[in-house]
Amino acid sequence: MSIKVCSSEYMLSTVGGLDMRRNWFPQIVAERFLGSTKDGPITRAPDPVAMIDGDLTWFNNTDDPYYVTVQVLRAPRAVVAQSPVTVVIHDAWSHAVGRAPVADYPSVIQDSFGGRVQVDRPEIAAADLRYGRYFADGDATQSWVDVGEIPPQQSMHFRYIASVQTPGTWTAPSEFEPRWEAQARWTRLLAFATPIGST
Numbered sequence: 001m002s003i004k005v006c007s008s009e010y011m012l013s014t015v016g017g018l019d020m021r022r023n024w025f026p027q028i029v030a031e032r033f034l035g036s037t038k039d040g041p042i043t044r045a046p047d048p049v050a051m052i053d054g055d056l057t058w059f060n061n062t063d064d065p066y067y068v069t070v071q072v073l074r075a076p077r078a079v080v081a082q083s084p085v086t087v088v089i090h091d092a093w094s095h096a097v098g099r100a101p102v103a104d105y106p107s108v109i110q111d112s113f114g115g116r117v118q119v120d121r122p123e124i125a126a127a128d129l130r131y132g133r134y135f136a137d138g139d140a141t142q143s144w145v146d147v148g149e150i151p152p153q154q155s156m157h158f159r160y161i162a163s164v165q166t167p168g169t170w171t172a173p174s175e176f177e178p179r180w181e182a183q184a185r186w187t188r189l190l191a192f193a194t195p196i197g198s199t
Contacts, residue, residue, distance in 0.1 A: 025194070026069075026192045026193065026194045027192065027193060027194075028190055028191065028192060029058050029066075029068075029191050029192070029193040030056055030057065030058040030189075030190075030191040031056075031188070031189065031190050031191070032054060032055070032056045032188070032189040033186065033187075033188050033189075034052045034053070034054040034160065034186060034187045034188070034189070035052070035185075035186050036051045036052050036162070036183075036184040036185055036186060037050075037051065037052070038050070038051040038164060038182070038184075039051070039182065039183045039184060039185065040181060040182075040183070041179070041180065041181055042087070042164055042166065042180050042181065042182050043180070044166055044170045045164060045165050045166045046165070046166065046167060046170075047165065048090055048163030048164065048165045049163055049164050049165070050161055050162070050163050051089065051162045051163060051164050051182065051184045052160070052161065052162040052184055052186070052187050053160070053161045053162075054159075054160055054187075054189070055103070055157060055158060055159045055160065056070065056156075056157075056158040056160070056189045056191055057155060057156065057157050057158070058150070058155065058156045058191050058193070059153075059154075059155045060150045060151065060152055060153065060154055060155070060156075060193075061153070062152060062195075063152050064152060064195050064196065065149050065150065065151050065152060065195075065196045066149070066150045066193040066194060066195055066196065067148065067149055067150075067193070067194050067195075067196055068147040068148065068149075068150050068156055068191055068192065068193050069144055069145065069146050069147060069191075069192045070093075070095070070144075070145045070147055070158050070189060070190065070191050070192075071142060071143075071144055071145075071189070071190040071191075071192065072091075072093065072142060072143045072144075072145060072160065072187065072188075072189060073140070073141075073142050073187065073188040073189075073190065074091070074140060074141045074142065074143075074162075074184075074186075074187050075140055075184070075185035075186045075187070076137065076138060076139055076140050076185070077089055077113050077137075077138045077183060077184055077185065078135070078136065078137045078138070078181070078182075078183040079113070079114050079115055079134075079135075079136045079181065079182050079183070080133060080134070080135055080136075080179050080180060080181040080182075081114070081115050081116055081133070081134040081136070081180065082131065082132075082133055082134075082172075082173075082178045082179055082180055083129070083130070083131050083132040083133070083134070084116070084129065084168075084169045084171060085116070085166055085168070085169065085170055085171070085180060086114065086115070086116035086166060086167055086168050087114050087115065087116075087164070087165075087166055087180055087181075087182055088112050088113070088114030088115075088164070088165050088166075088167065089112065089113045089114055089162060089163070089164050089165075089182055089184050090109045090111075090112050090162065090163045090164075090165060091109070091110055091111040091112070091113075091143075091160075091161075091162050092106035092107065092109055092110050092160075092161050092162075092163075093106050093110060093145060093158065093159060093160045093161070094106045094158075094159050095145070095147050095156065095157065095158045095159070096156075096157050097147065097148060097149075097150055097151075097154060097155070097156050097157075098154055098155065099153075099154055099155070100155070101154075101155055101156065101157040102157060103157045103158060103159040104159075105159065105161075106159055106160065106161045110143070111141075111143065113136075113138050114136065115134050115136040116134065116168070125171075126171050126172070126173060126174060129171060129173070131173045131176075131178075133179060145158070147191075149196065150193070156191070158189065158191070160187060160189060162184045162187060164182040164184070166180065
């Protein structure tokens with residue numbers, strides 16, 4: 001004869017012994033797939049122009065607090081920069097927790113991808129420049145963002161943005177067609193939640 005001992009809703013008590021239930025381990029509670037709306041040729045953008053913009057929300061409808069981490073998965077990216085122009089894709093995010101949270105608009109750059117080529121001295125006059133093209137391709141990347149504790153009956157709001165920018169000198173050649181491109185493709189947001197324990 002065996003006696004089953006179970007002290008928590010997150011524990012299993014079987015004839016084989018004690019173990020943790022599946023709901024104790026991190027689980028995906030919310031997901032969002034965001035596609036780029038600005039991929040392809042670009043023009044002068046001294047200020048960042050949004051390519052991917054979206055958010056992710058989750059409401060804790062349980063009686064226990066949960067700890068949430070958001071995984072930001074980014075597709076392989078590519079830029080084409082024409083000498084002497086710089087092309088950069090910026091990533092930024094923000095989050096808020098509360099009864100009716102509204103995360104601030106992401107304005108701090110967490111990560112950037114891009115490039116610049118300058119094949120001669122730093123001139124800006126079109127007639128004095130030699131031109132070239134720079135092709136940059138990057139692998140898929142991921143970042144883990146700790147949102148923190150979500151109390152019972154409260155929500156999380158996570159905002160994400162990817163923007164393209166061409167800071168610095170902008171000079172177009174006259175003897176051939178210039179080329180400036182940016183490909184951000186897509187971003188996938190996954191919210192992982194783990195119960196902290198009974199309150």
